[in-house]
Amino acid sequence: MAGRVSGKVVLLTGGAMGLGKASARALLAEGANVVITDIDETAGRTTATELGCGFLHQDVTDWARWQEVIAEVETAHGRLDVLVNNAAITVFGSVMDISPEDFRRCYTVDVDSIFMGCKAAIPLMAKGGGGSIVNFSSAAGNKPSPDLAAYNSAKAAVAMLTKSIALWCAREQNGIRVNSVQPGTILTPNVESVIAGTPDPDATRAAFSVAQPIGRMGEVDDIAHLVVYLASDESKFATGAPFIVDGGLSIA
Ligand SMILES: NC(=O)c1ccc[n+]([C@@H]2O[C@H](COP(=O)([O-])OP(=O)(O)OC[C@H]3O[C@@H](n4cnc5c(N)ncnc54)[C@H](O)[C@@H]3O)[C@@H](O)[C@H]2O)c1
Structure with a gap:
């Protein structure tokens, strides 16, 4: 099957490496017009050149920059069909190990960014008749560890934030679906x-x-295939759902 997201304009954060890069590659292979963003400008540009997609430099914690990025996508492409909020950081440590500053930093990058991304993108997506938002949560948002206080709770927040935004979009009947992905440990x-x-x-x-x-x-493609499904119209009845792909981690 090719062309599953043919012609869709996709904005994907944290696309320089890892799951973001793999997802961008898979979306491009299925016909999407992809713009990746990343805080690491050198790595982001290198990846964009390698994949043959657009690149914008962005710190996802910066609200003003979010508004600029969406405006730049509208100017360049006239629409936005898919937003993939992938960028995040992992902050390790127990409640006693982490400083209040590091706890806050984890939430700012992993949760606030998704709130801001959705808030900035929804008007443009709605103007085009709707689309799909894919937010990266984690199996760690289901399964707690004593040494992941910030990351566990931030990723749980992403899944709940996703549900709230999904319900709001449904109530507005704006055609936008919002789902989260919960990967296990991916190499x-x-x-x-x-x-x-x-x-x-x-x-x-x-x-x-x-x-x-x-x-x-897991391998990066295990998640990239899920992102393609959620970005495509194949998932047109899915919204507000946490999609668990974790080798069984969360039920063990
Ligand atoms: N790898 C895993 O095992 C795993 C498991 C579950 C969930 N996840 C989630 O999947 C997503 C991708 O994970 P990954 O392992 O590929 O991560 P990664 O660290 O390899 O890549 C994250 C990317 O985000 C970028 N980034 C970080 N802070 C940013 C900021 N403030 N603004 C813009 N870009 C920023 C980084 O430069 C990097 O390119 C994350 O949301 C992560 O929490 C990963």
């Missing part, structure tokens, strides 16, 4: 570097793998 360069930074990387890799009943970490 991205970010996760590779976390593993490499632990005292015993082999043991950490094994622990990450067996934590998921399926017995391995």
Whole structure:
């Protein structure tokens, strides 16, 4: 099947690497017109050149920049069909380890950005008759760890924020669907570097793998295919839902 998102204009945050880059690649392969954004300008431009898509430099925590980015997409493409809020950071630590500043920083990047992205994008998407918003939550938003106080709760907030915005869009009948994705541990360069930074990387890799009943970490395509489905009209009856793709992590 090709062309599943043919002609759709997609804005995807944090597209320089990892799941964002893989999702952008999959959307392009299915015919979308993709603009990625990232706070890392060098990596973002390199990825955009490699994939053959647009790039805008953006810090997703900056409300003024969100408004500019949406205006730039409208000027360049005249419409916006899909917003993928992928950019995020992982802040490790228990309630006693994390400073109030680091806790706040996790929420600003992981939650506030999604509120701002939806708020900025919805008017343009509605003007074009609707579309799909895909917000990156995490299996960590379902399954708590004593050492992920900020990230667990931020990703749970993303799933609930998604539901609230989905209901608002439904009430407005603006044609916009809003869903979240909840990946398990996916072997991205970010996760590779976390593993490499632990005292015993082999043991950490094994622990990450067996934590998921399926017995391995996910691959980026496991999530990229889900993003294509949610971006496409195939998912036209789905809204407000958390899409769990985690090798069984959340039910173990
Ligand atoms: N990799 C996993 O195992 C996993 C599991 C569950 C959920 N997730 C979620 O999936 C998404 C992508 O994860 P990943 O592993 O590919 O992450 P990553 O760290 O590899 O990529 C995140 C991208 O976001 C960008 N970014 C960070 N802060 C930004 C900001 N303020 N403004 C704009 N861009 C910013 C980074 O530069 C980077 O390119 C995240 O939302 C993450 O929480 C990942």
